Amino acid sequence: MSIQRFHVGKRLSEMVIHGDTIYLAGQVADDPKADAGSQVRQVLAQIDKLLAEAGSDKTKILSATIFLPSMADFPALNAAWEAWVPAGQCPARATVEAKLAAPDYKVEIQIIAAK
Amino acid sequence: MSIQRFHVGKRLSEMVIHGDTIYLAGQVADDPKADAGSQVRQVLAQIDKLLAEAGSDKTKILSATIFLPSMADFPALNAAWEAWVPAGQCPARATVEAKLAAPDYKVEIQIIAAK
Amino acid sequence: MSIQRFHVGKRLSEMVIHGDTIYLAGQVADDPKADAGSQVRQVLAQIDKLLAEAGSDKTKILSATIFLPSMADFPALNAAWEAWVPAGQCPARATVEAKLAAPDYKVEIQIIAAK
Numbered sequence: 244m245s246i247q248r249f250h251v252g253k254r255l256s257e258m259v260i261h262g263d264t265i266y267l268a269g270q271v272a273d274d275p276k277a278d279a280g281s282q283v284r285q286v287l288a289q290i291d292k293l294l295a296e297a298g299s300d301k302t303k304i305l306s307a308t309i310f311l312p313s314m315a316d317f318p319a320l321n322a323a324w325e326a327w328v329p330a331g332q333c334p335a336r337a338t339v340e341a342k343l344a345a346p347d348y349k350v351e352i353q354i355i356a357a358k
Numbered sequence: 359m360s361i362q363r364f365h366v367g368k369r370l371s372e373m374v375i376h377g378d379t380i381y382l383a384g385q386v387a388d389d390p391k392a393d394a395g396s397q398v399r400q401v402l403a404q405i406d407k408l409l410a411e412a413g414s415d416k417t418k419i420l421s422a423t424i425f426l427p428s429m430a431d432f433p434a435l436n437a438a439w440e441a442w443v444p445a446g447q448c449p450a451r452a453t454v455e456a457k458l459a460a461p462d463y464k465v466e467i468q469i470i471a472a473k
Numbered sequence: 474m475s476i477q478r479f480h481v482g483k484r485l486s487e488m489v490i491h492g493d494t495i496y497l498a499g500q501v502a503d504d505p506k507a508d509a510g511s512q513v514r515q516v517l518a519q520i521d522k523l524l525a526e527a528g529s530d531k532t533k534i535l536s537a538t539i540f541l542p543s544m545a546d547f548p549a550l551n552a553a554w555e556a557w558v559p560a561g562q563c564p565a566r567a568t569v570e571a572k573l574a575a576p577d578y579k580v581e582i583q584i585i586a587a588k
Contacts (some may be wrong), residue, residue: 251563253555256563335371336370340458342569344568439484443483445483449489451485454540454573455573
């Protein structure tokens with residue numbers, strides 16, 4: 244099965260496609276000074292953009308693992324998430340508390356999707 | 359490849375099947391007031407039930423990611439896990455410490471399995 | 474699709490292959506008294522060894538989830554990782570802070586790879 248990599252850096256690729264399965268790197272906000280809800284929306288927009296490059300979209304997300312440095316942001320996460328996720332086609336999801344690579348980041352989302 | 363979703367809510371699906379691969383949402387106990395061992399057993403019973411709906415079972419689990427809010431519950435996790443996991447057919451597994459969505463939850467388990 | 478398990482213990486298998494996809498257990502250092510950089514190098518060597526048993530190698534890693542008990546070790550992780558990961562073929566990656574099963578462990582890496 245073929246492997247395709249997108250936005251390949253020295254440390255990670257933002258997206259790797261293996262056959263019919265798409266793996267995204269953990270996505271964080273471009274503007275880490277924004278509040279939690281805004282960071283979630285930024286991350287979800289990045290996911291949309293990456294999946295579009297693969298010819299996929301958010302209706303084909305299989306699994307999402309969400310890391311929040313503070314579970315106090317769980318309501319803000321869910322508000323932005325529920326406004327974004329397509330009715331009837333939401334993925335399996337797990338959300339846990341974990342600090343991230345830089346202290347300003349308020350959310351990181353790791354996605355597995357179908358092509 | 360087909361995508362099938364089970365127990366679809368507004369935020370997540372409890373199970374998503376993509377071709378031959380099954381992704382479960384992070385499973386937590388129905389009774390979060392129970393002790394750690396009991397919560398692990400509840401979670402494992404939910405995994406059994408979900409996999410059965412997919413026509414699969416615990417002998418086909420590929421990978422398990424386990425989140426414990428307190429690593430002091432690692433022995434209780436392992437006792438319940440080892441009593442449940444089929445000899446010779448246990449999955450790849452990673453266990454890390456992470457707080458969960460509600461403070462009473464003592465374990466969350468995320469599963470990838472084969473159909 | 475076939476399932477093959479390698480290094481099967483009572484609790485986990487170190488590697489499970491499902492069709493063309495390889496799932497590794499979370500890898501930790503053999504010598505948990507070593508410093509962070511050394512533990513990362515030990516873990517990466519174990520990943521090389523496991524993938525070789527599957528007839529795969531580090532150019533075929535799809536996704537890496539990295540858990541660090543202290544994000545202060547992020548620079549040491551990245552130095553060892555960037556020296557190891559093949560140019561142009563690095564995986565999707567997420568790195569979060571999480572305590573591990575034993576207090577001396579300074580890194581755990583969970584890998585999904587292609588056969």
